[in-house]
Amino acid sequence: MPINVSELTKTGIYQTKATIEIIARDMDEIDALRVSRRKQKNQFFTLAAIAFVAGAVLTAVTPWIGVPILIIFGGLVYAGTMAHRSTPEGPDRTNLVKGLVTKLANDAHPRAPVSVWISLDQKGNTISEKPWPVKKKGKERRATCDWLRMETTLLDGTELSQTITDFFRDRTYTNPRGKFKKKRRITAVVVQKYGFPPEIYGDPARFPDEEIGKLIHLPPSATLRGLRLTDKTLTAKVQVKSGSDLLQSCTMLSLGVYRIFNLARLVAQR
Amino acid sequence: MNPGFKCPRRVGFLFPHPCDRMTPEGCPDCRNGQIADPYRTRLDRGTYVDYDDYDPAYVDRVAGTGAGMRFTQADGEKLVKPRNRFEEDPAAS
Numbered sequence: 001m002p003i004n005v006s007e008l009t010k011t012g013i014y015q016t017k018a019t020i021e022i023i024a025r026d027m028d029e030i031d032a033l034r035v036s037r038r039k040q041k042n043q044f045f046t047l048a049a050i051a052f053v054a055g056a057v058l059t060a061v062t063p064w065i066g067v068p069i070l071i072i073f074g075g076l077v078y079a080g081t082m083a084h085r086s087t088p089e090g091p092d093r094t095n096l097v098k099g100l101v102t103k104l105a106n107d108a109h110p111r112a113p114v115s116v117w118i119s120l121d122q123k124g125n126t127i128s129e130k131p132w133p134v135k136k137k138g139k140e141r142r143a144t145c146d147w148l149r150m151e152t153t154l155l156d157g158t159e160l161s162q163t164i165t166d167f168f169r170d171r172t173y174t175n176p177r178g179k180f181k182k183k184r185r186i187t188a189v190v191v192q193k194y195g196f197p198p199e200i201y202g203d204p205a206r207f208p209d210e211e212i213g214k215l216i217h218l219p220p221s222a223t224l225r226g227l228r229l230t231d232k233t234l235t236a237k238v239q240v241k242s243g244s245d246l247l248q249s250c251t252m253l254s255l256g257v258y259r260i261f262n263l264a265r266l267v268a269q270r
Numbered sequence: 271m272n273p274g275f276k277c278p279r280r281v282g283f284l285f286p287h288p289c290d291r292m293t294p295e296g297c298p299d300c301r302n303g304q305i306a307d308p309y310r311t312r313l314d315r316g317t318y319v320d321y322d323d324y325d326p327a328y329v330d331r332v333a334g335t336g337a338g339m340r341f342t343q344a345d346g347e348k349l350v351k352p353r354n355r356f357e358e359d360p361a362a363s
Contacts, residue, residue: 106283155287211332217317248316255318258284263324267333 003029009086012120017113020101027094027101030120037087044080048073090120092243093147099247100150100162103254107154114152121145124168135173143168158261159195162250164188188240189225190250194257195233201261202268205229215263216256222249234260280309286322 003026008014014030016023051073059066088094097118104114124145132138148164169185196204204212213227221242228235234257240249277289281299286309294303305311310322 103283106281107285107287154284155282156285207332211328214328219316252316252318254284255315255321259318259321262285262322263329263332266324267329 003033005033008033008088008120012089013118014120015115015117017115019111020105020108020114021110023101023114023116024098027098030088030094031091034088034091037083041080041083041087044076044083048076048080051076088120089122090118090147092246093118093120096164096247096250097148097150100250103251104152104154107156108152109155112153114150117149119145119147121147124166132171132173135171135175138171138173141168141170141172143170156200157197160254161193161195163191164246164250165191186243188243188246190238190240190246190253191235192238192250192253192257193233193235194261196261198232200268201264203231204234204260204264205231207260207264212260215259216253218252218256219245219248221245222252224253229260279305280307282309283312283314286310 003014008030014026016026018026051069055066055069055073057066058069097116101114108114122145124143127142127144129139129141132140145166145168146163147166148162150163151159151161153159165188167187167189169187171183173181175181207229209227209229212229213224216224216227216236218224218238219240219242222238222240222245224236225239226235226237236253236257238249238253240246275292277291277294277297277300279289279300280286281289289297289299289308291297294300296302299305299308312321315321
């Protein structure tokens with residue numbers, strides 16, 4: 001089933017329960033839609049610029065031709081703006097989802113349903129907004145954006161759920177040359193929860209907390225913020241400061257968790 | 271494709287499980303049967319070198335037993351109990 005383009009462009013949300021293959025294909029479709037809308041927008045604005053110049057010149061010479069061209073200019077600007085507004089944002093998010101499902105394909109059944117909810121919203125929900133006195137006309141806004149929820153069952157029967165939340169710090173100010181500047185810093189928080197079958201993995205909760213964390217390796221920009229084990233679940237929380245490390249952080253966290261599980265399984269068998 | 275073929279190799283990224291391909295030809299895991307243990311020899315696990323092995327001293331500290339801590343082929347087969355789960359479940363999509 002093709003993606004619901006109008007819903008996606010209106011709400012910025014994609015959600016489905018489908019196989020890995022379908023989700024990967026949908027991410028490709030969203031990427032293709034983004035490219036095509038950007039191309040459309042550029043074409044409209046280029047034509048608008050030509051119409052403006054032609055209209056301005058002709059209005060001075062032959063207004064009965066020049067004025068309609070200026071009206072066309074207005075229409076093209078409107079069409080370009082609409083194309084811009086309906087462009088799905090967040091290419092890094094669709095790429096990340098593609099990367100995640102590609103890795104999942106190694107350990108999940110090809111027909112296993114995966115529930116995915118993605119928000120492509122780049123604004124987030126404001127937590128605080130205050131002046132930033134360090135710079136002229138400085139303002140600082142902090143916001144949060146839950147943008148990924150993913151759930152599936154792996155081949156070993158483990159129920160995996162994963163969420164990603166972005167924390168934005170937007171700073172706007174005017175530089176000494178009078179130019180408006182906007183800077184954004186994003187910190188992502190990844191939470192992975194594994195509901196594992198105790199009959200396979202035994203009781204990893206009996207391992208000492210200070211020791212099992214050592215089995216999880218993460219990229220330099222990522223930090224393990226929490227690891228909680230019960231007799232049936234493991235929940236891990238990681239903070240990632242560099243967007244380029246996000247996929248690697250998710251993958252390495254999963255590998256680390258399974259280092260714990262695989263060890264627990266070996267211990268349980270012996 | 272050989273209908274009676276059962277691949278003896280272990281595959282998987284996070285944990286080992288049996289390969290369910292009908293032939294090693296064109297297999298991206300064992301590369302046409304050239305790799306004996308694709309799970310163990312994967313190179314895409316970043317800094318997790320020797321992913322399948324545990325330091326016996328560490329295991330001793332964590333679990334109190336360090337001997338023979340390595341998966342076998344049989345371990346991989348036993349692990350995947352819900353192998354046919356989705357084929358057998360008529361409600362599964």
